[in-house]
Amino acid sequence: MIAVQVIVGGLLLGAIYALFSSGLTLIWGMMNFINFAHGEFVMLGMYAALLVVVWLGGGPVTFGAAAAGALFALGAVIYLSLVRHVLRGPMLAQILSTFGLALLLRYAAFWWFSANYVSLPGNALSGTIAIGGIFIPVAQLVAGVAAIVLTLLLQLLLTRTLIGSALLAVAEDPGAAMLMGIRPDRIQALAWGLSAGSAGVAGALLATAYPWSPSVGETFGLIAFVVVAFGGFGSVLGSLYAGLIIGLIQAASAFWLGAIYKDVVVYALFVALLWLRPQGLMGKA
Amino acid sequence: MTKLPTSRVGVVLLAAGLLVYPLVFTGAFYHDVGVSFLLAAIAASAWNIVGGYAGQISVGHSMFFGIGAYTPLLFYTLFGWSPIAGIPVAIVLSLGLAALIGLPTLRLSGHYFSMATIAVAELIRLLVSTWSFVGAAIGLQGPASGRGWWDLTFRSELPYYYIFLAVLGLVLAVTAAFESRRFGYYVRAIKAGERAAKSLGVPVLQTKMQALALSAVFTSVAGSLYAVKTGFVDPGSGFGILVSVQMVIIAALGGAGTLYGPLLGALILIPLQTATNNWLGGGGSGLTFIIYGGIIVLIARFEPGGLMELWYRLRAKRWRKLDAAA
Amino acid sequence: MPLLEATDVSKTFGSFRAVSGASLSLDQGEIVGLIGPNGAGKSTFFNCLAGDMPPSAGRITLDGIDLTYASADVHARAGIGRTFQVPATFEDMSVLDNVMVGAFLRHAHRDEARARAGRIVSLTGLRPDQRARSLGTPGRKRLEIARVLATEPRVMLLDEALAGLTPGELQEAIALVRKIHETGVTIVIVEHIMEVIMTLTRRVLVFNQGHVIASGTPEEVVRDEQVIEAYLGRPFRREDRRD
Numbered sequence: 022m023i024a025v026q027v028i029v030g031g032l033l034l035g036a037i038y039a040l041f042s043s044g045l046t047l048i049w050g051m052m053n054f055i056n057f058a059h060g061e062f063v064m065l066g067m068y069a070a071l072l073v074v075v076w077l078g079g080g081p082v083t084f085g086a087a088a089a090g091a092l093f094a095l096g097a098v099i100y101l102s103l104v105r106h107v108l109r110g111p112m113l114a115q116i117l118s119t120f121g122l123a124l125l126l127r128y129a130a131f132w133w134f135s136a137n138y139v140s141l142p143g144n145a146l147s148g149t150i151a152i153g154g155i156f157i158p159v160a161q162l163v164a165g166v167a168a169i170v171l172t173l174l175l176q177l178l179l180t181r182t183l184i185g186s187a188l189l190a191v192a193e194d195p196g197a198a199m200l201m202g203i204r205p206d207r208i209q210a211l212a213w214g215l216s217a218g219s220a221g222v223a224g225a226l227l228a229t230a231y232p233w234s235p236s237v238g239e240t241f242g243l244i245a246f247v248v249v250a251f252g253g254f255g256s257v258l259g260s261l262y263a264g265l266i267i268g269l270i271q272a273a274s275a276f277w278l279g280a281i282y283k284d285v286v287v288y289a290l291f292v293a294l295l296w297l298r299p300q301g302l303m304g305k306a
Numbered sequence: 307m308t309k310l311p312t313s314r315v316g317v318v319l320l321a322a323g324l325l326v327y328p329l330v331f332t333g334a335f336y337h338d339v340g341v342s343f344l345l346a347a348i349a350a351s352a353w354n355i356v357g358g359y360a361g362q363i364s365v366g367h368s369m370f371f372g373i374g375a376y377t378p379l380l381f382y383t384l385f386g387w388s389p390i391a392g393i394p395v396a397i398v399l400s401l402g403l404a405a406l407i408g409l410p411t412l413r414l415s416g417h418y419f420s421m422a423t424i425a426v427a428e429l430i431r432l433l434v435s436t437w438s439f440v441g442a443a444i445g446l447q448g449p450a451s452g453r454g455w456w457d458l459t460f461r462s463e464l465p466y467y468y469i470f471l472a473v474l475g476l477v478l479a480v481t482a483a484f485e486s487r488r489f490g491y492y493v494r495a496i497k498a499g500e501r502a503a504k505s506l507g508v509p510v511l512q513t514k515m516q517a518l519a520l521s522a523v524f525t526s527v528a529g530s531l532y533a534v535k536t537g538f539v540d541p542g543s544g545f546g547i548l549v550s551v552q553m554v555i556i557a558a559l560g561g562a563g564t565l566y567g568p569l570l571g572a573l574i575l576i577p578l579q580t581a582t583n584n585w586l587g588g589g590g591s592g593l594t595f596i597i598y599g600g601i602i603v604l605i606a607r608f609e610p611g612g613l614m615e616l617w618y619r620l621r622a623k624r625w626r627k628l629d630a631a632a
Numbered sequence: 633m634p635l636l637e638a639t640d641v642s643k644t645f646g647s648f649r650a651v652s653g654a655s656l657s658l659d660q661g662e663i664v665g666l667i668g669p670n671g672a673g674k675s676t677f678f679n680c681l682a683g684d685m686p687p688s689a690g691r692i693t694l695d696g697i698d699l700t701y702a703s704a705d706v707h708a709r710a711g712i713g714r715t716f717q718v719p720a721t722f723e724d725m726s727v728l729d730n731v732m733v734g735a736f737l738r739h740a741h742r743d744e745a746r747a748r749a750g751r752i753v754s755l756t757g758l759r760p761d762q763r764a765r766s767l768g769t770p771g772r773k774r775l776e777i778a779r780v781l782a783t784e785p786r787v788m789l790l791d792e793a794l795a796g797l798t799p800g801e802l803q804e805a806i807a808l809v810r811k812i813h814e815t816g817v818t819i820v821i822v823e824h825i826m827e828v829i830m831t832l833t834r835r836v837l838v839f840n841q842g843h844v845i846a847s848g849t850p851e852e853v854v855r856d857e858q859v860i861e862a863y864l865g866r867p868f869r870r871e872d873r874r875d
Binding site for chain 1: 361362363365406407410411415416417420421425426428429432433547551562592595596598600603604605610
């Protein structure tokens with residue numbers, strides 16, 4: 022029974038990994054660009070949720086939407102003011118732009134919020150429910166299910182709507198898209214907004230169920246790399262499967278090997294993947 | 307043609323300045339700053355070989371620095387060996403790690419290498435901080451007082467200063483030597499365009515691996531120097547992200563892919579860092595990171611070539627003006 | 633024995649067949665042209681010859697040595713050099729340094745490489761100390777030719793190296809290619825400008841929809857029914873948009 026408990030807990034956390042990783046994979050697939058600050062977007066989403074709850078009150082829908090909106094705006098602004106200018110620049114500029122941004126955001130958060138762990142003050146999602154002998158905190162269940170739904174909605178947005186077609190067109194050929202009346206910069210800003218917004222809402226969902234400190238950004242950023250590497254660069258559905266698997270592996274290794282090894286195992290998996298499945302890293306799954 | 311003598315004079319002046327600095331500015335504080343400057347310049351110059359010249363951006367070079375720092379102290383702790391004996395072992399280990407990371411990722415686009423470096427550095431830091439064999443979270447210590455010169459444990463900063471200066475000279479000499487040779491042309495060609503470089507017969511993967519190996523060796527040596535000088539290393543000071551960030555920021559600020567860029571970067575950043583640490587105390591380190599992050603973003607956005615590039619551009623502009631006036 | 637021989641080369645991308653069963657046999661000292669409408673498979677075939685991508689089927693040999701699956705740098709060392717349709721010069725390096733990268737292939741020592749590169753640069757009329765970035769398209773194309781020449785190729789693959797030039801520049805470029813050919817280099821040209829094909833080549837292969845549909849002297853192929861149809865009189869098909 023305890024094994025089932027571990028599995029369910031891992032899948033619910035993995036669903037949130039899937040949600041923020043699909044934001045990373047979206048940017049990678051569209052513009053062949055890796056955002057080293059993606060984990061910090063998740064972390065900011067968590068603090069955004071906290072600030073909304075503390076200042077304004079409101080339930081999960083309120084702070085979830087607020088975190089998504091705030092990060093959407095931040096993502097678009099970062100694209101327009103920073104990323105757009107380094108995209109055609111040297112590799113050094115591409116990588117250092119978001120790497121520097123990650124440091125800036127991470128340590129600004131340390132400075133502002135201190136290194137202490139915090140959690141959302143008691144909200145509607147407290148308590149535990151028992152299903153067939155296993156106990157699941159309501160918050161984890163709601164967060165996990167919401168994450169899956171949002172990831173699927175993002176996938177639908179990308180594959181079934183006009184916005185999705187425009188994103189795809191710009192990813193394929195910005196010049197041709199421009200001739201079709203699409204403005205690549207706006208679409209790419211939108212993509213960055215969606216990417217950061219998915220990280221932000223994932224952060225808000227995490228905040229309902231788990232305590233955190235500013236250092237989680239680094240961990241989540243690396244986890245997003247691992248998920249994207251597993252699921253295939255550019256594939257939202259791939260991220261969904263891979264996120265669930267990574268969550269499962271992490272929960273299992275934390276349970277059977279000890280809590281300190283949960284990240285070690287995931288990073289080691291990433292290194293192993295680099296060696297064993299480099300084609301999986303290159304191709305779109 | 308008139309450029310060569312002036313640059314030679316510059317090199318001689320620079321070398322002379324660095325040689326007499328600790329004799330002119332006596333006192334522990336100045337010597338300490340000098341040693342920190344040299345160490346930072348060595349590490350950034352080492353990073354510069356693969357990151358600046360070959361354009362393969364490592365954001366986890368602390369892994370080589372940490373191996374360089376831990377290995378000599380580990381062998382001292384285990385067998386009482388002189389740190390000098392541990393330095394070559396560290397180099398071999400760093401080369402092994404370079405192969406482990408480079409061979410799979412350097413075939414792919416540069417992003418994979420960057421992602422792998424940050425993930426592996428973090429993995430090693432996590433492992434080291436839980437592994438009691440290497441001191442876990444507490445770290446390792448070197449000889450408290452030297453049994454002889456070979457323990458490289460000196461009371462005065464002066465011997466360290468000159469040892470570090472000699473190593474810096476060596477790194478710069480090696481860099482200058484390859485800059486004008488085939489290897490230097492090949493790495494710059496790869497950075498400029500891998501496909502075109504390959505079409506001209508450049509063995510791309512092999513050349514990148516060589517650049518990474520050379521860079522790893524010198525970074526490892528920098529770590530060893532740090533460990534023998536401080537006589538102590540822990541996961542943060544050996545494998546921490548700040549270690550990698552410092553190398554990147556110093557090289558990029560001065561000018562990645564230029565011989566003296568890292569030197570210039572260290573010349574600006576180390577005094578700045580010393581000053582902020584003195585003003586703000588230990589609690590200021592968070593603020594230091596924020597400033598570092600900001601500087602890195604600004605460099606990437608506005609001046610990826612660093613200050614050296616900026617200077618060349620301004621100089622060229624002035625010359626054009628002078629030409630126009632004449 | 634032919635110098636360069638490609639036998640039944642095919643290349644597929646997923647379900648799309650870019651090249652199917654193309655063959656080319658090239659003797660020492662020839663100049664051969666590859667023509668065909670956009671998306672006919674010329675560039676893909678070309679990339680296979682240069683080692684840029686391995687063919688899905690078929691065989692490529694140079695002087696009897698199998699190069700089918702060898703990478704581009706091995707092709708260069710074996711003696712197959714190529715230019716790019718969109719010039720890929722090393723932007724931050726000077727003209728001389730660009731050419732030196734090529735020269736280092738046969739001359740490991742920098743003084744020899746520099747001397748060799750200097751001679752080649754003077755042949756092209758470019759200024760050695762100019763940065764590649766500051767060159768226009770004609771200058772870049774010329775620099776690419778110089779760079780390949782510095783690798784001392786036996787076969788030179790020119791991918792639209794003469795496109796986008798003014799009539800004056802075109803005559804100069806044709807003269808340059810001739811000069812290179814006279815030194816004994818075998819040349820394959822992909823080109824849209826019929827004037828270049830007519831004046832430089834003796835033999836032409838015409839590509840359409842991944843197949844070689846005709847070959848012969850330039851005069852023969854321009855009269856070929858199938859060729860005329862491929863270029864002009866045929867309903868538009870969707871596959872043609874791929875390149």
